[in-house]
Amino acid sequence: MKKILLALSLGASLFANNIEISEPYVKITPPNAKNSAIFMSIKNNSNEDIKLVDAKCDFAKNTEIHTHIHEDGMMKMIRIQDATIKANDTLELKPKSYHIMLMDIKDSIKEDTKLNLELSFSNGETVELKDIPAKSIIHAH
């Protein structure tokens, strides 16, 4: 049900040829926060690996592809050049894992904030996501 509603509100822009995005959302932040992150599922319907190579969001000064690594018993996030979505597989962008990092956001992300995001892939496909909704994330350690 949730998926259908999203598809309706985001329209045909959700689906490119081989890449299918579902349930994108942006993290609600405290007031005066500088950064936030966007999460979603990215499905690769092709028989070849495809890389997410670029992300653009005009709500942030810099939009980067990030993931988390374990180092010295600590979890920390790092910027990566690309993220691979394996052939006929799905890459989950989720808290404590891959995410689209929004650095220097124009305003804090509130419940009614809606963002647009453009994703570019190694096969030349570009996916424009409109009106990505905001969601709060409970930090579970």
Ligand SMILES: [Cu+2]
């Ligand atoms: Cu990050």
